[in-house]
Amino acid sequence: MIYKLEVRHVKKTFATRQEGEIVTALQDVSLSIRDGEFVSIVGPSGCGKSTLLDMIAGLSVPDDGDILLNGTSIVSEKGHVSYMPQKDSLFPWRTILDNVIVPLQVQGVRKKEARQEALALLPDFGLEQFADHYPFMLSGGMRQRASFLRTYLQKKDVMLLDEPFASLDALTRMKMQEWLMKMWQTFQHAVLLVTHSVDEALLLSDRIYVFSPRPGRVLTEISVDIPRPRAARTSADPSFTSLKKELLHWLEDGISHEAPVRKKQIP
Ligand SMILES: Nc1ncnc2c1ncn2[C@@H]1O[C@H](COP(=O)(O)OP(=O)(O)OP(=O)(O)O)[C@@H](O)[C@H]1O
Ligand SMILES: [Mg+2]
Structure with missing residues (x-):
C-alpha cells in the first residue's frame, strides 16, 4: 500500500x-x-x-x-x-493579512493577488475583521488561527x-x-x-x-x-x-x- x-x-x-x-x-x-x-x-x-x-x-x-x-x-x-512549527510566530511589523500571505509570496504570487486570495479565506478562519490589525492587537486564539491560515496557504x-x-x-x-x-x-x-x-x-x-x-x-x-x-x-x-x-x-x-x-x- x-x-x-x-x-x-x-x-x-x-x-x-x-x-x-x-x-x-x-x-x-x-x-x-x-x-x-x-x-x-x-x-x-x-x-x-x-x-x-x-x-x-x-x-x-x-x-x-x-x-x-x-x-x-x-x-x-x-x-x-505545510508546516506549523512549535515556535511559529507572526511578524509583529506586518498586518494579519500581510502575515498570512507570506507563503504565497514565497511561491511567487504577487502581493495584490496574494492579498485577494487570503482575504477570501479570512471568514473561514474567523479573521475577517482583523485583516488590517497587527498581531499584538489579537487574542492568543486569533493569532493561532492566523498562523493556521498561513500554514494552510502553503497549500x-x-x-x-x-x-x-x-x-x-x-x-x-x-x-x-x-x-x-x-x-x-x-x-x-x-x-x-x-x-x-x-x-x-x-x-x-x-x-x-x-x-x-x-x-x-x-x-x-x-x-x-x-x-x-x-x-x-x-x-x-x-x-x-x-x-x-x-x-x-x-x-x-x-x-x-x-x-x-x-x-x-x-x-
Ligand atoms: N539542533 C539540535 N542540536 C542538538 N540537540 C538537539 C537539536 N534539536 C533537538 N535536539 C535534542 O534532541 C532531543 C529531541 O528534541 P525535540 O525538540 O525534537 O523534542 P520534542 O519531543 O519536540 O520535545 P518537546 O515536547 O519539549 O517539544 C532533545 O534532547 C533536544 O535537546
Ligand atoms: Mg517539540
Whole structure:
C-alpha cells in the first residue's frame, strides 16, 4: 500500500556541546498516514517529536531511514508539506493579512493577488475583521488561527502541526480544537499533530502514535474508533475514557525506560 506519508526506520542523532558526545533523539521510528487521515504523536518532552517534523519538512536530514510522500522519498526536500512549527510566530511589523500571505509570496504570487486570495479565506478562519490589525492587537486564539491560515496557504495536502494549542488557556484551547475539527472535515487534508495532551489527541485523531522518552521510538499505535462528529463532551464517553486509560498506561510505562546520553564510538 502506498501511504500519503510514510516514515521508515528513521534515526536522528545530534552532537552535543561536550566534545565527542552524541544524543540519539530518535531511534528507528516508523509511522504512516493515509490520505485525509488525522494522526497524532503523543510523547514526553525531548523524545524527538519536533525533530521528526523538521525532517519531514526537509529542514533536517535523518541519519538513517527514509521519508516518503506518495511513495517517493522526500528526504532533505523542502516544500512538500505545510508546516506549523512549535515556535511559529507572526511578524509583529506586518498586518494579519500581510502575515498570512507570506507563503504565497514565497511561491511567487504577487502581493495584490496574494492579498485577494487570503482575504477570501479570512471568514473561514474567523479573521475577517482583523485583516488590517497587527498581531499584538489579537487574542492568543486569533493569532493561532492566523498562523493556521498561513500554514494552510502553503497549500500542501499534508499538514504538520507542532503543539499548536500549547500556549492557550483551557477554554480557548477547547474552542480551537473544535474549530480545527471542522476545518479538517472541510479541507480533508492529512494532518500530523504533535501534542502533549492525551485528551486533545483522542478528541481529534483517527490514530495516535505513542512515543517513548528519548531516544524516541514508537511504543504503540492506537486507533480511535470514536464516531465523528466529536465535541468537547465526547471526553465523557466510556470509549474515550477507556482509550485514555490505555494511552496513559503506555506513557507512564515508557517513562521508566529512559536512556542515557551515549558516548560516541571513536574509531
Ligand atoms: N539542533 C539540535 N542540536 C542538538 N540537540 C538537539 C537539536 N534539536 C533537538 N535536539 C535534542 O534532541 C532531543 C529531541 O528534541 P525535540 O525538540 O525534537 O523534542 P520534542 O519531543 O519536540 O520535545 P518537546 O515536547 O519539549 O517539544 C532533545 O534532547 C533536544 O535537546
Ligand atoms: Mg517539540
